[in-house]
Every structure is written in structure tokens, then in C-alpha cells.
Amino acid sequence: MFSYVIRRFGSALPTLFIVITLSFFMIRLAPGGPFDLQRPLDPLIMQHLKHAYHFDEPLWKQYLLYLNNLAHFDLGPSFTRRDFSVLDLFRTGLPVSIELGGFALLIALVVGSILGAFAALKQNSWNDYGVVALATLGITIPTFVIAPLLSLVFGVMLDWLPAGGWGGGDFSHVILPVVTLALPQIGIIARLTRGATIEALRSNHVRTARAYGLPSFVVVGVHAMRAAILPVVSYLGPTAAALLTGSVVVETIFGVPGIGRYFVQGALGRDYTLVMGTVIVVAVFVIVFNLIVDILYALLDPRVRFD
Amino acid sequence: MSENAKPILAVRGLDVRFETNDGPVQAVNGIDLDIMPGETVAVVGESGSGKSQTMMAIMGLLASNGRATGSAKYRDQELIGLGEKRLNRVRGAKMTMIFQEPMTSLDPLYRIGRQIAEPLVHHAGMGRSAARKRCIELLRLVGLPEPERRIDSFPHELSGGQRQRVMIAMALANDPDILIADEPTTALDVTIQAQILELLADLQKRLGMAIVFITHDLGVVRRFAERVYVMKLGDVVEEGRTAAIFDDPTHDYTRMLIKAEPSGSKPPVEESSPVLLEGKDVVVGFRQENAGWFSGSSEFRAVDGISLRLRRKQTIGVVGESGSGKSTLGRALLRLVHGRGTVRYGDRDISSLDKRGMRPLRKELQIVFQDPFGSLSPRMTVGQVITEGLLVHEPDLSRRERDKRAIDGLKDVGLDPAMRNRYPHEFSGGQRQRIAIARAVILKPKVMVLDEPTSALDRSVQKQIVELLRRLQEEHDLSYVFISHDLAVVRAMSDYILVMKDGKVVEEGVAERIFDHPEKEYTQALVQAAMDTDPITVSAAR
Numbered sequence: 001m002f003s004y005v006i007r008r009f010g011s012a013l014p015t016l017f018i019v020i021t022l023s024f025f026m027i028r029l030a031p032g033g034p035f036d037l038q039r040p041l042d043p044l045i046m047q048h049l050k051h052a053y054h055f056d057e058p059l060w061k062q063y064l065l066y067l068n069n070l071a072h073f074d075l076g077p078s079f080t081r082r083d084f085s086v087l088d089l090f091r092t093g094l095p096v097s098i099e100l101g102g103f104a105l106l107i108a109l110v111v112g113s114i115l116g117a118f119a120a121l122k123q124n125s126w127n128d129y130g131v132v133a134l135a136t137l138g139i140t141i142p143t144f145v146i147a148p149l150l151s152l153v154f155g156v157m158l159d160w161l162p163a164g165g166w167g168g169g170d171f172s173h174v175i176l177p178v179v180t181l182a183l184p185q186i187g188i189i190a191r192l193t194r195g196a197t198i199e200a201l202r203s204n205h206v207r208t209a210r211a212y213g214l215p216s217f218v219v220v221g222v223h224a225m226r227a228a229i230l231p232v233v234s235y236l237g238p239t240a241a242a243l244l245t246g247s248v249v250v251e252t253i254f255g256v257p258g259i260g261r262y263f264v265q266g267a268l269g270r271d272y273t274l275v276m277g278t279v280i281v282v283a284v285f286v287i288v289f290n291l292i293v294d295i296l297y298a299l300l301d302p303r304v305r306f307d
Numbered sequence: 308m309s310e311n312a313k314p315i316l317a318v319r320g321l322d323v324r325f326e327t328n329d330g331p332v333q334a335v336n337g338i339d340l341d342i343m344p345g346e347t348v349a350v351v352g353e354s355g356s357g358k359s360q361t362m363m364a365i366m367g368l369l370a371s372n373g374r375a376t377g378s379a380k381y382r383d384q385e386l387i388g389l390g391e392k393r394l395n396r397v398r399g400a401k402m403t404m405i406f407q408e409p410m411t412s413l414d415p416l417y418r419i420g421r422q423i424a425e426p427l428v429h430h431a432g433m434g435r436s437a438a439r440k441r442c443i444e445l446l447r448l449v450g451l452p453e454p455e456r457r458i459d460s461f462p463h464e465l466s467g468g469q470r471q472r473v474m475i476a477m478a479l480a481n482d483p484d485i486l487i488a489d490e491p492t493t494a495l496d497v498t499i500q501a502q503i504l505e506l507l508a509d510l511q512k513r514l515g516m517a518i519v520f521i522t523h524d525l526g527v528v529r530r531f532a533e534r535v536y537v538m539k540l541g542d543v544v545e546e547g548r549t550a551a552i553f554d555d556p557t558h559d560y561t562r563m564l565i566k567a568e569p570s571g572s573k574p575p576v577e578e579s580s581p582v583l584l585e586g587k588d589v590v591v592g593f594r595q596e597n598a599g600w601f602s603g604s605s606e607f608r609a610v611d612g613i614s615l616r617l618r619r620k621q622t623i624g625v626v627g628e629s630g631s632g633k634s635t636l637g638r639a640l641l642r643l644v645h646g647r648g649t650v651r652y653g654d655r656d657i658s659s660l661d662k663r664g665m666r667p668l669r670k671e672l673q674i675v676f677q678d679p680f681g682s683l684s685p686r687m688t689v690g691q692v693i694t695e696g697l698l699v700h701e702p703d704l705s706r707r708e709r710d711k712r713a714i715d716g717l718k719d720v721g722l723d724p725a726m727r728n729r730y731p732h733e734f735s736g737g738q739r740q741r742i743a744i745a746r747a748v749i750l751k752p753k754v755m756v757l758d759e760p761t762s763a764l765d766r767s768v769q770k771q772i773v774e775l776l777r778r779l780q781e782e783h784d785l786s787y788v789f790i791s792h793d794l795a796v797v798r799a800m801s802d803y804i805l806v807m808k809d810g811k812v813v814e815e816g817v818a819e820r821i822f823d824h825p826e827k828e829y830t831q832a833l834v835q836a837a838m839d840t841d842p843i844t845v846s847a848a849r
Contacts (some may be wrong), residue, residue: 123371204411209365211406212426212477213399216391251697302461303415 005291012287016280019069023222023279024063027272034079034270038281053079065278075280076273080265081082086277092276095279097246097258099169105179105243108185112231115186116193123198131190138187147180147253164255180246185239191237196228203227207225230301237293241285311597313382314366315484315517316342316402320377321387323357323364327372334360336376336541342485342517345641349520349532349549351564351659353765357541358521362487366404367394381485400430403478406704407490410472414460420458423477430481445476452504468499473494473507479510486511487522491694495793496628501836504531518730523765525568525797526837531551537561567767569799571775573622575817576802580618583786584640584672584754586613591632591639606721609635610646611810617688620780622787624801624818626794626833634792637756641672652754670700673747679739679761685732690727700750716749717742720775737768741775748779756788761796773799794837798822806830 002273035041035049050056054065069076075086119131154176166171200206201224222266246260259278267276298304323335335357342348352358364375365386371463380384381397398404403426406412413422423445424438433441435849439458445662446454446636462470471491478486504527511518520532528549537545537560543679545558556562591610605699611630617623627633630744637648642657642665650658652668660668676682683692690713697709704712714724731739740760747755757776761769773796779785793798797804804821806813806829815829825831 041754064647194420202409205408207368208406208412208474208477209414209425211398211404212367213397214397214425214429215395218425218429223414301416303463 002140005295008291012291014286016283019279019283020067020276021063021064023282024066025059027270027275028059029274030270032270036270038280045119055067056187059153062242066265071281075277076086078271078274080269080271080274086273088125089262089274090277090281093257093259093262095243096166096169096245096258097251100174100177100181100250100258101240101243101246104185107178107182108189109232109236110307111182112186112189113193115196116190116195118229119190119194119200120197120228121220128194132279133193133257135194136185138183139191141183143180143184143247144253145251148181150159150176150180151254166254166256169299177256180250180254182201185243188239189232189235191205192232196231197224200224200227208235226300231294233300234294235238235289240292244289245282245285309816310718312343314341315344316340316379316381318365318377318379320363321361321633322376323360323366323369323373325373326369331558334373334541338538338541338543341542342519342537344484345517346510346514346534347511347520347532348520348534348536349522350536350538351528352523352538353523353541353564353767353847355713356501356538358538359489360480361519362404362489362519362537362810365489366398366402367391368609371579378803388452390663397428400481401483402487403476403481403483404487404489405471405478405491406470407493409467409474409491412474415462418459418461418464419473419526423458423473423480426477426480441480446473446482446512448479449473449476450502451476452602467495467576467795470649471495471499471503475503475506475510479514481608482514483516483702483844485517485519487519487521490523491520491528493522493524497794497836498628498832507531525553525564525766537564563767567770569766569770569773571777572818573800573802576618576621580620582616583653584617584788585615585651586640586648587651588612589614589636589639590648591635591644594667608632608810612648613642613805613807613810613812615787615805615815617786618784619753620784621803622780622789622801624797624799625788625790625807626792626804627791627807628833630809631807633792633807634758636807637674637788637790641674641756642672655762666699670696670750673750673755674758675740675743675747675752675760679736679743681744683739685731688728688730689717689734689742690714692731693727693742693790696746696750710748716745718843719748719779720745721771724739735768736764740764740768740772742772743774744775744779749781751783752785754786754788756790758790759792760789762791762793769796776800794822794834807831 001243033055035046037051040046043050047056054062057065066076073087075090078084078086078089081089115131119128122128151163154161161171161175165173201220206219206224246258248260248264250256251258251260259281262274262278265271266278318338318340320337321335322337325332325334338349338361340348340361350358350361352806360369360373363369364373365379367386367389369375375387376385381402384397386394386397410838413419420439420442423442424433424435427438427441428435429431430476438831442458443454446458451457451469451472457465460647462473465473474491477561477838486507491505491507495503502520504541505516508531520527522528532549535545535547535549536543537552537558539560545552545556552561553565571590590608590612591612592606592608595605611632613636615623624634625633635644636824642650642660643689646658648658649656652672657665657668687695690710693716694709694713697704697712710727713727717724717727722738722741722745734742740763744760760776761772764772776787777800780787784845787800789797791802803816804818806821806827807827814825814830821830822834825834
């Protein structure tokens, strides 16, 4: 088990390296640069700026320089948010995104799997149809519709909760963005759980459990549900990574100071270092959470072996 | 068994129907059954006879669209329509069941000890440690080696036969009065089948429960059961003592079933008959990644140096248990998998031909697969399926000529040519296998590899396919490589036998000699397990 984890990390490093290399050259191939403003800068200033940030060096030299800085955990200065280093931005933004995404993930997992299992046990009843319809609704209505709607209803009309802002992360400010983020995931997880549970209930080993007169809470809770959790667990890897690294839409609409915004802001402003930093953070999250999921999967399913 | 004993399970007017999208389907039509204490009863029938659904209904295990009416009494307790809670006091305790699918009937996520213990904990109220002790006893009783260690195994760490033993242990846990065995040996290799049957017979003698055997295999019935119910399309058509039924069947269907056991044999071909296909030292290896970083990979040999010569009009039967490499050998001979060694077809060495080089020869070297459901494209009509090869091999044929060939081809395999515009799903398993054979024969092949062509079919249908294959061989001078685990069918078809185990030939020779005087121990075990018709058991109650 331990050697497996080590090996997985070993194989993750080349992946990360390829991701970094590809995105470094891709963002630089995009036309324009961080200092191209609507009104062109004085050529002399431009020259000084370029020199200061080594933009006048050949591309491969800049790349090696970046790698060297990276090895010292220096992600460089942000070009669009002067006075901040990329690391500073993440240091303040990442905890916010993680808090938001973590709550959303937790809620989606709990509510989604309970709804899904409930629908499966009541298969082809009105309860089932209701859950499936709700889940479909949750998946199909885009976040940029739900977010302003929630803000309008609960923030402005009912005035129960703040319509936006983060307020230092206190509970009342967290609720609406978390719910917005969780809703589509609840739908997806409910559908996944429902399908997996129905399949598990039909399986031969569940038939065996019933044939041996085991009480239904054992048949369902012990034998069917554990099998049904497996596909949900595999789904959680990439999803957790996506949720915890922030959402552009939710953070923009509710004015949450997370890192989701940096994707778009960085790319549009040609903020090379910010884009690179975001890519690296997301890649690390994806790698780590897929590893966690693989380990979890093996703990749940003895047929999966590491060695 | 005394004459006035009360039945322990009495079924009266049991009706099972399923609501489907195509309307209600009647699976069981108001049948009566009686099971006496300690006796062995077989319920025999082909697929669709309702034999399994009868038992599922009694155990309350019907699928959600199924409904049972009528009566089934365990002692004086009515089971049909009984609530889940009260039914659970009977099933798993007094009536237990083992299933056809040993590979999937145990929960893959829990250790077997825990699964056997569950009925003990929930019915007998045993504590975990007492249950564990009882588990080890049970595993010893069913002959699982090293029960103290194996109790902590997961199902996937056991073989099919071992898993079925675990199921039997679970069934015996609460000293049941009735053990229902639903095709318990069908998915197992013949030698394992014999072991499981002997185990059941022995356990019955020692423990004295009644066993209800659901099976399509008359060999099992003859050796195992005291009484037989014969079912057909949801009705019991005949019942009686086993010997009486076999000696003097009264119903046509029973007679047909008994006659459907494969029979006949094929005389050897003459020495002068030319060799068509010859394999020499054929090896098929698969690379296996070894654990660890630097240990590299090793080769697993599915076929390990096999030579054979197939003469014109000869049938070589390749027998062996699952994993013996017999299917891989068949594919390697047709160069459908990569192998080493030499394969000659006629006077040509075909072992180094590439895909394109093989293509013109494919017409003469055909293969028929086991699964008549998966091997026909569901979106093509039967006519399109069987003439598809002609498009490649005889592209000059006009549409009309192709259609004529399709008509002839279907007639050849005994199907109505009018069926050529229908789709495969409208046909039964036996008909589909005929279609698959027509698809091969239409190209006028010389050699056909038949890979378990009858294994998925009922015995009566098997017999028809065997007869069809024999007739086609006569009419078209075909040579067969007949691959099967079913020795009875192989014996009926082949004149030369290759017995395989672990990729190697254990024994080979003329069919008659192999079956009547097997020399090697393995062959003897195989033949005995498959051909023995002596009763295994004398029931304790007699």
C-alpha cells in the first residue's frame, strides 16, 4: 500500500511537468502580453518592463528561469495585480475556495446519495420520479441562473441572508454560494447513486442475502449500499478537485474572494504567472484527489489490489 | 420414507406471472409439488420451463414485476403472500437455497466468514465469536481446505467450486429441513461438478435434510434424485420415481428429453484421407506484467506446444476444463490470435501470413462461436448476417444471386428461408446457432472450428445442432475442430480426441479408445465425471 502511494506520486511528477510545460508555451503563443494596454506604453518604458521581467530573453531561457523559480516555490509576481505575488494571491484565495467547495462537496455527497438511494429503493414510484426530475432540474439549470435567483430571493426579497460578499467567511455569507455550487452536484450524485443502487439490488449476492432471510436493513445497508457507493467514489475524485479550486461564476456573482476568478482574469489579462499558478494548483488537486479516490476504492473493494 | 408421512413442503396450484412491457407472461401454471422430509427431488426442465421461478416464488425472491398466487406450505406455514418479516423466519433457517452462479452469489466486498455467519447471527442469535467457530466447522464439513485460514478469504480468492462449497456451508448453517439447489453445478467444470454432487449426497446422508434439485441435466437427475418432477412451459407434465421415469416415461416431452442425450459416434476417417490443416508445436503466450518495478514481465502460455493434423472429413474433438487453452488453440489454428509454431493449410505454410494474406483463406477456414446471442449483429437482418461474408469473398455476385444463396443457406441449416428478413433477436438460441452455422457454411468452407457451439443450448436443441453438423459434414465434406467441455457431445461428434489441460495435451487418440480406455489419470477422472450414470446416493430416509 505504502509503496503504491510512493509509486503513484512518482508517476505524478512527470504528469505535472508535462502540464506545466504545455501551458507555459501555450499561454505565450496567445497573441498579446501582460503590458499590452489599450493605449500603448511608451516604447522605452515597455523595453524596461520587458527587461525587468526577462521578456526580452529567448523563450526557452524564460522557461528554464520559470522552472528554476518553481523549484524554489516561487510562482513569480502577478502582472495584473501589482504588488501581489501569485503565491500571495493563492495564500488568501485558496482557503476561501476550499471552504466554499468543501461545504458544497459535503452537502452534495450527503444529500445526493441519500436522495439517490431513496429513489432506488422506491423504484418506479412517484417518489422515484420526483427525485429523478429534481436531479435533472439541478443538473440542467446553469449556475449563472441559480446564483442570481437565490441572491434575489433570499438576499433581496426575503432579506434572510446577505445577497453577496464574503464577510470574512461567516456562516450567513457562506450559505448561498455553497448551495449554488452544491445543487448541480446533488443532482449528478443522486442520479449516480440511484443507478448504482438499482443495479446492486438486482445483483446475485443481494438475492443471496434475501434468500437467507437477512433483515432488510442488512440486505440494503450492508450488501447493496457498499456496492452502490463504488461508482460515486470514482466520480468524487475529479469533482472534488474541481469544487475545491473554486468556481468562476459563483465567486464572481457572489463576490467571493476565492481563486476561481483567477482562471479567467489571468487568461484574459495575459497574466502569465497567474495562469501558470492556477494550472499548477488545479493539476496538483486533480492528482492528489484521484490518488485519494484510488486508495478509498481499494479499501472498499478487496478485488482491487495495489501489488 | 413412510407412505403416510406429511410433506414438509406442499405446493398447491402455484401460479407465477410477470408483468412485462409486452403484456403479462405466465411462467408457472398452477402446479402441485410435494417434498417429503429427507428425500431428494429433482425438478427437471429446459430453459423457460418455470422450474427456477417456482422455487423463487416459494422463497419470495421473484423479481419486482413477478407475482405468485396459490399456496406453498412449509409444514403448516403458508409462504405465498407472507410478509417479509415472517418469511425471513423460514428462509435462511428452515429452507435454504444455493444458486447457479457461484461466482456472483457471494458478496465480493466481504470475507466469506462474515457472510456465512450472517444467517447464524440473525436466525440463531449467535454472537460473533460463536458464529465464527461454527463457520469453521461448516467449512470443514463442506471440505474447504484450511478452514481456519480460508474463513478470512474474500470470494474472489476462491475458485468456482470452492465458492459453491462456501454457499453450501451457508445453506447448512442453521440445519435446514430443505435445501433448494438451483442448477448448482451448471457453471462448474465436470470434475468439480462431480465433487459438488458427491458432497451434497454425503451431507444429505449425514444431516438428513430434503434436497430439491433444479436442473436441466438428466445425468444429474439419474444419479442423484429419488423422485422427479418434469416441467414444461410452466406445467408439471410428469412425476414419479426416478427409475420409473427413466425406464418408462409416459409423457412425450419426457421421452424427448431422455432421447435428447447426445448419442452415436463417428467412425475414424481413413488413413489415406488428405491432411487439410496441420499445426505443429503451436504456442500462444500472453505477456504478464510482474509486480514490482524492475521484475519485468513473464509469459503465460495458454497453448503450450500443441501439434495436430486434421484430415478431410475428420472431426477432432478438443476437450478440457475452463482455462485449459482449448479455445485459444482453435483461434490460433485459424490465426485469429498470434501464436508461434507452424500452421499449414493444405500445402501452404500459413503461419507467417499477415491479415491481408490470410483474407482469401478465411473463406475456407470458418469459425462458429459459443454465444449465439452475442455473435450475431443485432442491427442486421438474418439475410444480411449470413451473406456478409459473400460481399468480401465473392464480390461479383449480384444481389439476386446473394439472396438465392441466403435462401439455400437457411434451407441447409433447416430454417425457413422466409425468415431472412427478420432480425436475430426474434430467434431462439438454437435458431441463432443455426444462423451462425449458415453464415459459415454459405462460404463453402473446408475447415470449421466449432468453439462450444452447443454449450449455451438446451439438450434437445443441442441434439438437433449435433445432427445438423453431422449432416453438413457429410454433404459438404467438412472437417471440424470441435471444442467443448461437454464430453457427451464431443463423443457424439468426434472421431479423434485431444484432451487438454493447462495448455498442454494430456492424452490424444481415437475417440473410442479415449472414452472406453482412458490411460491418463486426468482423462479417467474427466470421463468418469461426465459419463457415469450410477446413482451416487442412497438417501438417509430410506
